[in-house]
Amino acid sequence: MPRFNIRPYIFIAPALIYLAVWIFYPILNAFVLSFFDSPTGRSRDYFWVGLGNYTKLLQDDLFLKSLYHNILWVLLSIAIPVVLGLLLAVVLSGRGRTRLVYASIYFIPQTVAAVCAAIVWRWIYDPSIGPLNHMLEAIGLTGRPWLADESIVLIAVNMIGSWSYYGFCVLIFMAGLQNISPELYDAAKIDGAGALQRFLYVTIPLLRNAITFVLVYTIIGSMKFFDLIFVATNGGPNEASTVVGLRIYWHSMREGRFNYAATMSTILTVVILVLSVVVIRQIVTEEGD
Amino acid sequence: MNTSAQPPKRRSYRSSRIIQSILIHAILLLFVFIALFPIYLMFNAALKTSAELFQSFLSLPKDPQWKNFGFILNEQGYKGALYNSMILSTSSMILTTVISVLAGYGFAVYRFVGKQWLFLLVLTGLMVSETSVLIPVYQLLQDLGLLNTYAGMILPQAALGLTFGVFLMTTFFKDIPRALIDAAVVDGGSDLQVLRYVIMPLARPAIMSLALIEFMWAWNSFFFPLVIATKQWLMPMSVRIIDFMGRFTFKYDMIATTTVILFTPILILYLITQRSFHRGITFGALKD
Numbered sequence: 010m011p012r013f014n015i016r017p018y019i020f021i022a023p024a025l026i027y028l029a030v031w032i033f034y035p036i037l038n039a040f041v042l043s044f045f046d047s048p049t050g051r052s053r054d055y056f057w058v059g060l061g062n063y064t065k066l067l068q069d070d071l072f073l074k075s076l077y078h079n080i081l082w083v084l085l086s087i088a089i090p091v092v093l094g095l096l097l098a099v100v101l102s103g104r105g106r107t108r109l110v111y112a113s114i115y116f117i118p119q120t121v122a123a124v125c126a127a128i129v130w131r132w133i134y135d136p137s138i139g140p141l142n143h144m145l146e147a148i149g150l151t152g153r154p155w156l157a158d159e160s161i162v163l164i165a166v167n168m169i170g171s172w173s174y175y176g177f178c179v180l181i182f183m184a185g186l187q188n189i190s191p192e193l194y195d196a197a198k199i200d201g202a203g204a205l206q207r208f209l210y211v212t213i214p215l216l217r218n219a220i221t222f223v224l225v226y227t228i229i230g231s232m233k234f235f236d237l238i239f240v241a242t243n244g245g246p247n248e249a250s251t252v253v254g255l256r257i258y259w260h261s262m263r264e265g266r267f268n269y270a271a272t273m274s275t276i277l278t279v280v281i282l283v284l285s286v287v288v289i290r291q292i293v294t295e296e297g298d
Numbered sequence: 299m300n301t302s303a304q305p306p307k308r309r310s311y312r313s314s315r316i317i318q319s320i321l322i323h324a325i326l327l328l329f330v331f332i333a334l335f336p337i338y339l340m341f342n343a344a345l346k347t348s349a350e351l352f353q354s355f356l357s358l359p360k361d362p363q364w365k366n367f368g369f370i371l372n373e374q375g376y377k378g379a380l381y382n383s384m385i386l387s388t389s390s391m392i393l394t395t396v397i398s399v400l401a402g403y404g405f406a407v408y409r410f411v412g413k414q415w416l417f418l419l420v421l422t423g424l425m426v427s428e429t430s431v432l433i434p435v436y437q438l439l440q441d442l443g444l445l446n447t448y449a450g451m452i453l454p455q456a457a458l459g460l461t462f463g464v465f466l467m468t469t470f471f472k473d474i475p476r477a478l479i480d481a482a483v484v485d486g487g488s489d490l491q492v493l494r495y496v497i498m499p500l501a502r503p504a505i506m507s508l509a510l511i512e513f514m515w516a517w518n519s520f521f522f523p524l525v526i527a528t529k530q531w532l533m534p535m536s537v538r539i540i541d542f543m544g545r546f547t548f549k550y551d552m553i554a555t556t557t558v559i560l561f562t563p564i565l566i567l568y569l570i571t572q573r574s575f576h577r578g579i580t581f582g583a584l585k586d
Contacts, residue, residue, distance in 0.1 A: 013411070017407075019404075020403050021416065024401035025416065025420070027397055030457075035430075035438070100326065111326055113572050114334065115329060115333050117568065121518075126336070129336045129339055133336060138355060139355070177579070240540065262525055274431070282425055
């Protein structure tokens with residue numbers, strides 16, 4: 010046992026204190042706030058309501074709808090940019106220096122602020138002057154009012170998110186693939202494994218770390234996103250693309266119902282935590298097999 | 299091991315290889331197009347007049363309207379917004395990087411009671427988002443009288459990237475050979491000297507990566523500034539864009555110019571320092 014030494018604590022203290030003030034205290038405070046209500050939003054007017062906010066939330070169709078949209082967003086983001094990123098990374102991994110050029114270009118959308126991405130894609134989707142409908146009509150298809158159609162708006166907005174995200178996934182998976190020794194592939198080839206089998210039984214298991222990271226990162230990002238949807242549709246049309254972040258913003262900043270919004274925040278935190286832990290445990294137990 | 303001793307390829311096999319290779323290139327290039335097309339539109343729209351834009355989004359501008367930029371920056375007062383973005387990003391970058399380097403040193407070099415537990419505590423910060431902490435942070439700033447101040451905008455923003463920073467610095471510093479640190483300690487070096495003369499020179503690329511990524515995050519950030527900076531003189535570029543959209547609902551050219559002004563500094567930074575960006579982003583994912 011090393012002798013007690015104060016010095017490491019001095020070095021980590023600023024980070025811990027900083028996080029305590031701006032992250033941990035707010036998380037706990039949101040939890041506490043969720044058990045109170047207040048007619049004015051001021052802390053001196055708080056009164057205890059127990060689980061009142063939670064029972065109200067469970068009957069709040071708009072909140073449930075927004076939570077459902079967030080979950081849908083997680084699935085869409087895994088189905089499109091993550092899978093695409095993995096496939097592109099595998100295709101690129103066989104190449105020399107050109108793969109870095111491709112990966113660098115794919116990553117550029119990730120550097121575009123979500124606000125800018127939303128603005129540009131609003132033009133692309135514009136039903137009358139947008140290039141997407143023009144292109145579709147040029148090849149004989151009919152365009153649609155992408156962001157004004159309740160049945161497709163969420164997918165249309167997710168495409169914006171996917172656009173900015175797939176390059177990030179390519180980069181992570183490509184770095185992961187670099188750590189896989191080519192001899193393993195040669196061995197699999199000699200054993201008669203086809204390309205698909207090599208992908209499923211060599212690539213995927215050895216990318217476990219990268220896959221875990223990307224899945225958890227995707228879940229967290231999908232549950233909390235706000236900027237993109239705020240600018241692209243602001244939850245519309247008819248709340249068909251609303252998400253929890255928008256509801257929190259709306260209830261707190263527009264209506265002053267801070268306790269109700271804090272309840273949503275708390276549920277969001279719990280959902281993120283549970284989903285992340287489930288993914289991590291799932292993958293860790295598979296490793297044990 | 300050596301792949302040079304493969305049997306000669308048959309002709310049909312070879313031609314199918316060529317088709318396959320063309321197909322793969324076509325797919326790779328398709329995604330290059332997808333990545334760059336919206337960015338092309340953004341720059342293109344910024345240099346056109348409104349009338350020209352409505353005729354066609356795609357064609358190149360006949361007479362590039364460079365004066366759009368001057369109009370936005372000077373006459374519309376966006377110069378101030380650019381300055382605010384600069385202050386916000388630089389300050390939160392410095393704050394996060396310094397605190398992360400210190401904590402990374404503590405976690406990577408020392409063994410101490412509660413280390414693993416404390417590191418895990420820091421990591422849980424990764425799962426926290428602006429939306430989860432909005433209300434308490436807002437009320438805290440209100441109580442401190444920091445709403446609509448630079449400090450109020452910077453302090454919580456820096457916290458959002460801090461977990462990532464501590465994690466990245468710790469993993470990088472752990473890779474530094476222990477012998478180098480021990481040698482410096484034997485020579486009588488203090489902690490700060492070890493950090494300054496042993497760790498910092500070796501970890502400079504990592505620190506660069508962190509600083510760049512934090513800068514980009516703060517530059518592109520939207521949610522906290524939207525809520526905390528409600529006075530126009532304080533709004534960073536990312537928030538002022540929205541304000542602009544309300545006032546000129548269909549002034550696509552003006553909005554495009556603003557998005558270009560917001561995006562260009564980051565694009566240039568990224569193009570110059572790609573490797574740093576990539577290093578920072580991939581490193582965290584693959585070490586654990």
